[in-house]
Amino acid sequence: MSTENSIIETAKQTIEMESKAILxxxxxxxxxFAAAVNLIYNSKGRxxxxxxxKSAIIGNKIVATLNSTGTPAIFMHAADAIHGDLGLILNDDVVICLSKSGNTPEIKVIIPLIKRANNKMIAITGNTNSFLAQHADYVLNAYVEKEACPNNLAPTTSTTAQLVIGDALAVCLLNLRGFSSTDFAKYHPGGALGKKLYLRVEDISSTNEKPAVNGDASIKEVIVEITAKMLGVTAVVDNNEIIGIITDGDLRRMLTKVDDFSNLTAKDIMGANPKRIQANAMAIEALEIMEANDISQLLVEHEGKYAGVVHLHDLIKEGII
Structure with a gap:
């Protein structure tokens, strides 16, 4: 077997082994598990x-997931706990301890200290007969038959199992809290993900020019408006209500059909009943409409009146795409 084929085969075996363990x-x-979720949900603490x-690294990831889904969480390294960090634990806090063996020296040292303070403790461990499991209030079994490491030594499958259990806890708590996409946006205001959840059309269109002509405007006036506002489009309005749209493409198509456009008006070449979106709609909705209709600009309305333009380039700039 070639080196390349050997690598591919090893990768497949690792993925299959871990997927079976997770299943x-x-x-x-x-x-x-249900009792642990209810304990956390009803707790007044963190x-x-x-x-x-490696369990500490997984613990940090679980903390991040819990925090981002509405459950306040803090990571405390087991080695640092016995040198002052136990002070992190307050009276109403629930402690989750991760350990594959459940018998590591640091874990054995801090467990009696946690129990002495009467904090409830949840164990995530692959050994239900361990010191950790025997002293925990609730045990979440993370047993795996073997590691993906060929020597069965490097934490691989076991840490994946811990991570999945952490995700399961977070999702169960998310469901109990009725945690919505709006709530999620509060915790993720930055980056593309946050913008998809909170950025509205008016946040973008309000920073753009607002090209508009009336239906009787000459073609020259249309060209001047589109050129001046630099969005490649203008709305055609009547009493500030949208009656049509003219794009750069409409102008080019017009020139292929007529030699003399001196008597033409905006109404003659506009696209009637154009696609539009409400100003308070989510920006991601604007993208969906553009993609569905293969267009680059979308007219914006507010209370039935023309409110501006949102352009595909705006969405790209904001990281929505």
């Missing part, structure tokens, strides 16, 4: 997640 986790979900080594 098996569903059979390990017990009443403890979730404190602790672990060491």
């Amino acid at each position: 098996n986790l569903s059979s390990l979900v017990t009443e403890d 979730v404190i997640i602790t672990g060491i080594g």
Whole structure:
């Protein structure tokens, strides 16, 4: 077998092994899982997640997921806990401890200290007979038959299992809280993801020029308006109500059909009943309309009146695409 084929085969085996292990986790979900979710949901405090080594890295990811979906969480490294960081844990906090073996020295040291403070503790471990499992209030079984590592040593499948259980916790809590896309936007105001969730059409169109001509405008007036406003389009309006649209493309098509346009008006070449969008609609909706109709500009309305233009380039600039 060539080196390239060997690499591909190893990659496939790793993915298949981990996917089978993850699928098996569903059979390990017990009443403890539901009780753990309800404990966190009804808690007045935060979730404190602790672990060491690769479990600590997974713990940080679970903390990030919980925070972004409405459950306040903090990571506390198990090694740092015994050197002062135990002070992070407040009376109403729920502690989640991650450990594949459940018997690492650092975990054994901090568990009695956590229990002494009467904080409830949830274990995510692959060993339900471990010191951690025996002292936890609830045990979430993260057992995997073996690591994807050929030596069965490097944490691979086991850390993936921990991560999936963390995701399952977060999603269950999200559902209980009725956490919506609007709520999600509050926690993700930055970047393309946030903009897709909160940016509205009027946020973009209000910064653009507002090209407009009346229906009796001459073709020269139309060309001057489109050129001046630099959006490649103008609305045709009557009492500031949209009656049509003229684009650069409409002008080019007109020139292929007539030699003399001195007597033509905007009404003669406009596209009637153009696609439009409400000013308070989400910007992502504007993109969907543009893509569905293969257009680059969209007229904007507010309370039945012409309110401006949103251009595909605006959406690209804002990172919506």
